[in-house]
Amino acid sequence: MGEFELIRQYFMPLARLHGSSSVIVGPGDDCAVQRVPPGSDLVFSIDTLVEGVHFPVGYRPDYLGWRTLAVAASDLAAMGAEPSCFTLALTLPEADELWLRDFSLGLGNAAESFGLTLAGGDTTRGPLTLSVQVHGVVEQGGAIRRSGARAGDxxxxxxxxxxxxxxxxxxxxxxxxxxxxxxxxxxxxxxxxxxxxxxxxxxxxxxxxxxxxxxxxxxxxxxxxxxxxxxxxxxxxxxxxxxxxxxxxxxxxxxxxxxxxxxxxxxxxxxxxxxxxxxxxxxxxxxxxxxxxxxxxxxxxxxxxxxxxxxxxxxxxxxxxxxxx
Amino acid sequence: MGEFELIRQYFMPLARLHGSSSVIVGPGDDCAVQRVPPGSDLVFSIDTLVEGVHFPVGYRPDYLGWRTLAVAASDLAAMGAEPSCFTLALTLPEADELWLRDFSLGLGNAAESFGLTLAGGDTTRGPLTLSVQVHGVVEQGGAIRRSGARAGDxxxxxxxxxxxxxxxxxxxxxxxxxxxxxxxxxxxxxxxxxxxxxxxxxxxxxxxxxxxxxxxxxxxxxxxxxxxxxxxxxxxxxxxxxxxxxxxxxxxxxxxxxxxxxxxxxxxxxxxxxxxxxxxxxxxxxxxxxxxxxxxxxxxxxxxxxxxxxxxxxxxxxxxxxxxx
The missing domain is CATH 3.90.650.10 (PurM-like C-terminal domain)
Incomplete structure (x- = not known):
């Protein structure tokens, strides 16, 4: 089974989690398209997890799927944003179908739990590395910054x-x-x-x-x-x-x-x-x-x-x- | 020099390229924030380049910086989108300052040329892997899709x-x-x-x-x-x-x-x-x-x-x- 088929089989279901999503073009085109609600700002963050650095070699793929998205979604929480969607850049040493099945299971559970729809991604061959970018929305100017702490708080x-x-x-x-x-x-x-x-x-x-x-x-x-x-x-x-x-x-x-x-x-x-x-x-x-x-x-x-x-x-x-x- | 200082020194200038950018919170917070103009859709794509797979081992870092952003920006071109900003997930075997200097030079030249501001990123240790997500905007519903070709075109x-x-x-x-x-x-x-x-x-x-x-x-x-x-x-x-x-x-x-x-x-x-x-x-x-x-x-x-x-x-x-x- 080739790259395209593997991606379709295991990841496309994650693109259909939320019917009310602001994602109007999902995976399968050159770009994804998101319609940010009027009066809202887009809030986004990218995080990378590398095997042997951020998680142990041979780490359970279903745990990894959950953890990868949780780590990224945590940045949305820190800004006070409402989660909307995410992209996944997945670099794998080989297209191991069982691994992909379990990974996508954990990732899908996390996506469902956090309210995040898969909007797009890229799958490549190489040492196991995962980058996830999460998108959220917040009312304009409403994101919580790091810079607002005042003496006495x-x-x-x-x-x-x-x-x-x-x-x-x-x-x-x-x-x-x-x-x-x-x-x-x-x-x-x-x-x-x-x-x-x-x-x-x-x-x-x-x-x-x-x-x-x-x-x-x-x-x-x-x-x-x-x-x-x-x-x-x-x-x-x-x-x-x-x-x-x-x-x-x-x-x-x-x-x-x-x-x-x-x-x-x-x-x-x-x-x-x-x-x-x-x-x-x-x-x-x-x-x-x-x-x-x-x-x-x-x-x-x-x-x-x-x-x-x-x-x-x-x-x-x-x-x-x-x-x- | 630690990770944070290296990132500041070489990448922060790329976050200040365009005064008119829609990025209202750039690198340095939990998330970046972008204000998409009213009546516009957000268009975005993530791409990964792995050493030895997408570019030769030992490839010149200034060329790599350009190429990484060009490959991603090309997806915006295919949708007809106006470029706005990008995030960079950079995984490096070691924090080699000369490499970072040259890479950021090529990346910065590309960013300037394409009209893309650095909005955020993540730098980690591991086998050389680069994921870039580019953001653009297009009038609502105006993105060119793959699905519109008709017989006779x-x-x-x-x-x-x-x-x-x-x-x-x-x-x-x-x-x-x-x-x-x-x-x-x-x-x-x-x-x-x-x-x-x-x-x-x-x-x-x-x-x-x-x-x-x-x-x-x-x-x-x-x-x-x-x-x-x-x-x-x-x-x-x-x-x-x-x-x-x-x-x-x-x-x-x-x-x-x-x-x-x-x-x-x-x-x-x-x-x-x-x-x-x-x-x-x-x-x-x-x-x-x-x-x-x-x-x-x-x-x-x-x-x-x-x-x-x-x-x-x-x-x-x-x-x-x-x-x-």
Missing amino acids: LVVVSGSLGDAGAALDYLPAQEDLDADDSAAADKQFVLERYHHPQPRLDLGKALRQFATAAIDVSDGLLADLNHILEASNVGASIELARIPVSPALVRLKGSAATDYALHSGDDYELCATISEASWVGAPAWLKQQLTVVGEIEPVSGLRLDGSAVVSGSEATGFDHFRRKA | LVVVSGSLGDAGAALDYLPAQEDLDADDSAAADKQFVLERYHHPQPRLDLGKALRQFATAAIDVSDGLLADLNHILEASNVGASIELARIPVSPALVRLKGSAATDYALHSGDDYELCATISEASWVGAPAWLKQQLTVVGEIEPVSGLRLDGSAVVSGSEATGFDHFRRKA
């Missing part, structure tokens, strides 16, 4: 942090977790957080009314909060005891749990800044999804329990050219 | 075909063309066609008023015309003697020149269909850029000088999973 994060980072310690053994291991359920929990990140799309949309800045935590809280601080030209103080960590992570990693929360980002939670007044006025259902971990301050730099962290993304960031998978 | 192509395909024969020796070789100038000509394809953006926009269907010739005239025929549910007859080939290609390849024109697509010319009435009424400057090579017919299939070509992309197409670089 509260720093909030969604969910719990560090779980997926801890999962990296258990990934090679993912298939043979010992059922007698009393930590098996906890390991399963953090592994699931790694395999199936849930981009905070609804939360991001809700934050549009309240947040002054937002970012998705893809590289770790320290690195990503630093991006907000630099873009907004402010600083922040964080209380370590307030950083939300799951009971499973604490049982697995003890006092190191907070380190995972600070330095790993594979959970794809959101970090946002909100003025005190907005926070007070925010509805309970929104507050329940967020934890206040600190405050924005006029003096630049990031302080943890009062101690300054070396500033700048070099010291704290995830750097793809340095990291080992 | 003329089949036209732009420029000359086959030059860049022939260049592949001379690529390994590109640096040491013998000046005494009487064919050196011809080889240089076809090599330049390969290294610096010129997407037919102005021609594509002009064709919006005249063409019933269009495609860019990326995989060879036979394969790409077949895409039009299949999408439009028609057939075509082509006269081989009318296929435009350059004098250089004829001198280099003799009677095989037409084979290059039929089977190689690296020139990135356009193939379009135009009703006889539109063709008669078309202005001279438009006709001068096009050559009539055949006619659309109601009976499916593609006929060359009356002999049927095995139909379907399997027989005639460029298949990335089969082709050797």
